[in-house]
Amino acid sequence: MLSALDVARRLDAGTLSLDALYDEVEAAIARREEEIGAFVSVDIAAARTAAHGAYGPLAGMPIGVKDNIETGDRATAYGSAIHQGYRPAVDAAVVALARRAGATIVGKTVTTEFAFFSPGPTRNPHNLEHTPGGSSSGSAAGVAAGFFPLGLGTQTGGSVVRPAAFCGIAGFKPSFGCLPTVGVKIFSWSLDTVGIFARSIADAAFGAGVLADRDWRVDGEVPAPPRLGFVEPQPWAQADEEMAVALERVRIAAERAGAAIRPVALPPVLREAFAAHQTIQDYEATRALAAEVDLCPEKLSPVLRQTLDAGAAITATAYDDAQRTADQARRAFADILSEVDVLVTPSAPGAAPIGLASTGSSVFNRVWTLIGAPSANVPGMTGATGLPLGVQTIGAVGADGKMLKAAHWLEKCVAAAADN
Numbered sequence: 447m448l449s450a451l452d453v454a455r456r457l458d459a460g461t462l463s464l465d466a467l468y469d470e471v472e473a474a475i476a477r478r479e480e481e482i483g484a485f486v487s488v489d490i491a492a493a494r495t496a497a498h499g500a501y502g503p504l505a506g507m508p509i510g511v512k513d514n515i516e517t518g519d520r521a522t523a524y525g526s527a528i529h530q531g532y533r534p535a536v537d538a539a540v541v542a543l544a545r546r547a548g549a550t551i552v553g554k555t556v557t558t559e560f561a562f563f564s565p566g567p568t569r570n571p572h573n574l575e576h577t578p579g580g581s582s583s584g585s586a587a588g589v590a591a592g593f594f595p596l597g598l599g600t601q602t603g604g605s606v607v608r609p610a611a612f613c614g615i616a617g618f619k620p621s622f623g624c625l626p627t628v629g630v631k632i633f634s635w636s637l638d639t640v641g642i643f644a645r646s647i648a649d650a651a652f653g654a655g656v657l658a659d660r661d662w663r664v665d666g667e668v669p670a671p672p673r674l675g676f677v678e679p680q681p682w683a684q685a686d687e688e689m690a691v692a693l694e695r696v697r698i699a700a701e702r703a704g705a706a707i708r709p710v711a712l713p714p715v716l717r718e719a720f721a722a723h724q725t726i727q728d729y730e731a732t733r734a735l736a737a738e739v740d741l742c743p744e745k746l747s748p749v750l751r752q753t754l755d756a757g758a759a760i761t762a763t764a765y766d767d768a769q770r771t772a773d774q775a776r777r778a779f780a781d782i783l784s785e786v787d788v789l790v791t792p793s794a795p796g797a798a799p800i801g802l803a804s805t806g807s808s809v810f811n812r813v814w815t816l817i818g819a820p821s822a823n824v825p826g827m828t829g830a831t832g833l834p835l836g837v838q839t840i841g842a843v844g845a846d847g848k849m850l851k852a853a854h855w856l857e858k859c860v861a862a863a864a865d866n
Contacts, residue, residue: 447615450507450595450649451665457506464506468494471508471552474592481574483567484588486513487520488553496550503656505548510555510588510597514581515640516629517541517551524631525557525566525581527745528738538629540598540640540657547656552594555584558805560735561600561633564747565805570612572833576798579609580805582643586613589643596653597643602633602727604794604811606641610823611793611836612806616857617643618650618850621843622818624658634730636769637723637815647822647857651850662847664854671704672852675786678711682720683809686796692827692835693792699863700856708786716813719775722768723816729765732757776817776843783842788852793823793836810838820846822853826860 448470456462472490479485497506516522516534523529537545545551556566558581568583570576571591578587582599586609589597599606601619610617618641625640632638642657644650648665655662676697685693701707732739732754738746739754746754782789792810799806814821820841827835839856841849 447590447592447645448595449645450653453507453595454504454652464494464497467506468497468508471593478571478591479593482569482571482587482591484510484555484584484591484593485553486523486556486584489520490552493550493552500548500550502546502548504544504653507549507596508552508594509544509549510553510585510594511541511551512582512585512597512599513554513557514561514600514631515541515598516631517554520554522554525559525561526738528742534629536629539626541629543657544598549596555588555597557581557584559747559750560631561602561605562731562753563749563805565802567802569802570798572614573798576800576833577612577802577805579612579798581605582609583805585643586610586615586617589613589615589645595644595649599641599643600630601639601641601811601815602637603723603815604808606643607811607821607823607838608794608806608808610643610825611834612798614825614834614836615643615645615823616647616650616825617641617823618647618654619815619821620654620658620846621820624660624846625654632734634727635734636726636730639815647824647850647854650822651854660847662850664851667851667854669851669855671706672787672855673706673708674700674852674856675708675710675782675789677789677791678709680712680791681717684795685792688829689792689794689796689835692829693837695863696790696827696837696856696860700859703859703862705859710782710786710789713778715771715774715778718771719816720813722771722775723812725760725764725768726772726816728753728757729760772816775813779817779819780842787841788849789840790856791838791840793838797829797831797833797835814840817843819843820849822849824853824857824860826857826864
């Protein structure tokens with residue numbers, strides 16, 4: 447995998463040339479893209495040319511952009527047959543910000559249909575018979591395969607954290623609203639959040655901080671051991687045995703390394719919030735995709751049609767009640783985070799499931815997306831079959847830097863434990 451920080455430093459120092467970097471990217475794509483299928487479209491020559499004229503903190507940095515995020519210089523289909531060949535007039539805001547910072551787009555990456563459940567063709571680089579997760583499958587798999595150092599994705603339920611866990615990389619979902627969603631095909635305007643994929647937490651913090659105009663960098667720091675709240679089993683989300691054992695190993699390693707460990711029992715309102723997430727998502731999706739439903743219903747997948755039909759049956763009263771529950775959950779969550787620096791949970795119930803018919807479960811992610819809290823997949827663990835396992839850190843809303851420091855510390859802790 448390519449490290450964004452390493453690429454930036456070496457380009458700046460002159461120890462890596464742009465052409466050598468793009469030769470490496472081109473070779474990686476030629477070697478594995480046919481079997482992985484991370485891209486909807488790819489144009490290395492255009493990215494290479496743009497890199498030679500780029501400047502800024504991401505000058506020359508190759509990135510992948512999820513295909514529900516609009517790009518003015520290439521088609522954006524949102525993973526849907528309805529929009530095949532559609533060419534936006536301008537970039538989405540986050541893409542424009544990336545270009546301003548000097549990044550160049552290697553390609554558009556595969557997303558599920560409208561960033562929902564219907565899977566795309568992308569395979570997991572660690573085992574081609576397993577899913578890479580969704581809906582940001584192409585961006586996660588592309589980073590893991592070494593196609594680009596940074597990938598842009600979105601999360602409505604768990605579509606950054608979960609595929610990052612399945613692909614063995616860092617995935618960072620900032621606090622809601624830190625990165626603009628202007629020019630992103632909206633599925634749920636209360637939930638959709640732009641996130642970033644990278645090799646490590648330090649790489650993700652660097653790239654996301656540039657785009658968000660915030661000092662989130664954690665490289666070079668030796669942060670103090672954090673206060674970690676390990677969430678007791680959630681009534682709506684159960685880890686498999688392998689994941690449960692891995693999480694316990696992380697807890698023991700963190701405690702031995704000096705972290706203050708505290709068990710956290712979630713209040714009942716968070717259970718109610720889990721159900722509220724689907725109410726809010728489905729109600730808003732039905733309205734966000736109203737034109738597609740009215741004009742081209744036959745081009746929607748059965749799973750999406752079913753969800754939109756269910757959303758159409760949700761009353762405004764039920765939606766408003768769900769939003770009130772979300773507000774109550776945010777207040778309860780803020781109280782919990784006054785006692786610890788971050789919460790720690792599994793990123794997913796286990797390793798990536800076999801087969802490509804499902805992208806896996808987001809049960810460990812949805813509540814934190816609803817609350818708008820920053821969360822990240824901390825990579826570094828491997829299961830018995832060789833597939834990656836990930837743990838998730840969740841911070842207080844607006845405390846992204848603090849969460850990233852804790853995640854970075856935990857990543858180092860996990861790596862040290864794996865070496866022993």
